[in-house]
Amino acid sequence: MDFTAVHFLQPLMEGCRAAGWDVEFACSPGPGASRLQEVGFAFRPFNVSRRLSPVANVRALLSLTASLRQDPPTLAHTHTPIAGLIGRFAARLAGCRRIVHTFHGLPFAGNSSGLGSGAYLGLERIAARTTTSFFSQSQGDAARAVELGIARGGDMLVIGNGVDLSRFRHDDATRAEVRAELGVAMTDVVVLFVGRLVREKGILDLADAAGALADHSGLVFLIAGDALPSDRDPAGSDLARHRAARKLGDRWRRLGYRPDIERLINAADLLVLPSYREGLPRSVIEAMACGVPVVASDIPACRELVEPGETGLLVPVGEPAALATAIRALASDPARRAAMGLAARRQAEARHDERMVIRRQLQVFERLL
Numbered sequence: 001m002d003f004t005a006v007h008f009l010q011p012l013m014e015g016c017r018a019a020g021w022d023v024e025f026a027c028s029p030g031p032g033a034s035r036l037q038e039v040g041f042a043f044r045p046f047n048v049s050r051r052l053s054p055v056a057n058v059r060a061l062l063s064l065t066a067s068l069r070q071d072p073p074t075l076a077h078t079h080t081p082i083a084g085l086i087g088r089f090a091a092r093l094a095g096c097r098r099i100v101h102t103f104h105g106l107p108f109a110g111n112s113s114g115l116g117s118g119a120y121l122g123l124e125r126i127a128a129r130t131t132t133s134f135f136s137q138s139q140g141d142a143a144r145a146v147e148l149g150i151a152r153g154g155d156m157l158v159i160g161n162g163v164d165l166s167r168f169r170h171d172d173a174t175r176a177e178v179r180a181e182l183g184v185a186m187t188d189v190v191v192l193f194v195g196r197l198v199r200e201k202g203i204l205d206l207a208d209a210a211g212a213l214a215d216h217s218g219l220v221f222l223i224a225g226d227a228l229p230s231d232r233d234p235a236g237s238d239l240a241r242h243r244a245a246r247k248l249g250d251r252w253r254r255l256g257y258r259p260d261i262e263r264l265i266n267a268a269d270l271l272v273l274p275s276y277r278e279g280l281p282r283s284v285i286e287a288m289a290c291g292v293p294v295v296a297s298d299i300p301a302c303r304e305l306v307e308p309g310e311t312g313l314l315v316p317v318g319e320p321a322a323l324a325t326a327i328r329a330l331a332s333d334p335a336r337r338a339a340m341g342l343a344a345r346r347q348a349e350a351r352h353d354e355r356m357v358i359r360r361q362l363q364v365f366e367r368l369l
Helices: 002-018 031-038 054-070 081-093 115-130 139-148 172-182 203-212 236-241 243-251 261-267 282-289 320-331 334-351 354-368
Strands: 024-027 042-045 076-079 099-103 133-136 156-158 189-194 219-224 252-256 270-273 294-297 312-315
Touching: 002 024, 002 031, 002 076, 002 354, 024 031, 031 042, 042 054, 054 081, 076 081, 081 099, 081 115, 099 139, 099 354, 115 139, 133 139, 133 354, 139 156, 172 261, 189 203, 189 261, 189 282, 189 320, 203 219, 203 236, 203 243, 203 320, 219 243, 219 261, 243 252, 261 282, 270 282, 270 320, 282 294, 282 334, 294 320, 312 320, 320 334
Parallel strands: 024 042, 076 099, 099 133, 133 156, 189 219, 189 270, 219 252, 270 294, 294 312
Antiparallel strands: none
């Protein structure tokens, strides 16, 4: 989708261009694609469905294959589950022999016995034969992909995930400015959620936890993000009816999509991500880079990022009571939050500089030549 392209791939595209590559991108049309065109990237539009929709995605495959045959790329780099399949098959049909795929989580791997999951895994195993190299953002996904037979261990590189550390950093002036804009007191404890408003992000669990914390005066919840039209499990309507809004009033704030996430994180005291599944969550890395501790679900991806008791806390998946307990514990202990924030920034500097992540990928691209 164009949202993914502009929000997650633009730094890599710019890094490739700076290294001397001619960079083009292919995704569904939209405002994100327009933004990438405005900064000089050539665009190959094709309408892809994020669902397992055979008719729509065969059309997308034919469309992209025809485009690539007119001007075959030297190397094709694919992302996300459905577009990753279409992109690899189209590139191969167009004669491209250098194909790299990045795993951004394994959304269909949890229930391989289901019809949809079984079909997806079968196609992934076929696509793996056409793929020259594989990237994974997390160690867990890399191991699982090899175990499932959708990647080869010898051709897999764990690249990690990174952010612009000059953009995401602690700034007291920004903290005061954003709180003033939002009408939040400097003495309030702000809990921030950043992500798409879909069920698998655990947003309804957070709402349950927030409702249970209504008695904690000075605790404010900010919800940044929205569901995409292509999302399979939007939670916006359920969230609108949730009792958390009634119990907390203006201490439960939905902000919608925000382009200034680094400013919001600076205004926060905690970032909470109660997700059920992640690749390697960027919002957690962004919070760490800003020196903000994290409360996250105890899933493999978050275990790779959060050091419990050092940079944040991990809680069981799908347990709002445990989530509320963790939030209350950190909300009541500013000294502990400050110590965790300093440790989180140090970890971000050591492991999550996006320049290192881009460099790892460029080294593989150059080797493939």
